Amino acid sequence: MKLYGFGESGNAYKVALMMTLTGTPFDLEFVPFFSGGTRTPEFRAINEMGEVPVLVDGAVTLSQSGVMLSYLSDLTGKFAGRDAGERREVLRWLFWDNHKLSTQIGTTRFLMNFLAPDKRPEAAITFLQGRLKAAYRVLEDHLAHRDWISADAPTIADLSCCSYLYYPEPFGFDRQDWPRIAGWLDRIAALPGWRHPYDLMPRAFPSA
DSSP states (O other), X not given: OEEEEOTTOHHHHHHHHHHHHTTOOOEEEEOOGGGTTTSSHHHHHHOTTOOSOEEEETTEEEESHHHHHHHHHHHHOOSSOSSHHHHHHHHHHHHHIIIIIHHHHHHHHHHXXXXXXXXXXXXXXXXXXXXXXXXXXXXXXXXXXXXXXXXSSOOHHXXXXXXXXXXXXXSSXXXXXXXXXXXXXXXXXXXXXXXXXXXXXXXXXXXX
């Protein structure tokens, strides 16, 4: 398989982590996102949405990380949920993550770290951080009496929701403020084969 991505992409990390944890071989095709790598005609021919990640498995080309995680779960039989009820719960949290958590972390982190300081919209950052605090509270409360998000074992819902929370750049998340989330992140990091995003994929900004 070939995964198109780059180290700073939390969505690419979700897929790279899934393949690493399941022992699925893949090659990483680095995409120079910050210099327009997803806007070229060549890349748009691979993904009309102009986004990473993209996963190519023979004749199958996939975009959107949730679709890739589901595909890899079906392919490997791992991180899937044991029955139809658990799989519905996995989907529920995948959709929640893409709407409430990862997308807003990605935007906030980009505005705070990858724009020139004089171009950073402080009001927008403050607004997004407020929305993120509400999302952290939902996840923190959900983990009050459980180790994993959607089942009694880790699933692709956990791999989706956790990804951006491992990045070192500031975006308004401090593990000390969210002890249940912190414990859950530690449990994921203890899974055999877990690796940090910057150990799995090359960075566009090596000093980040």
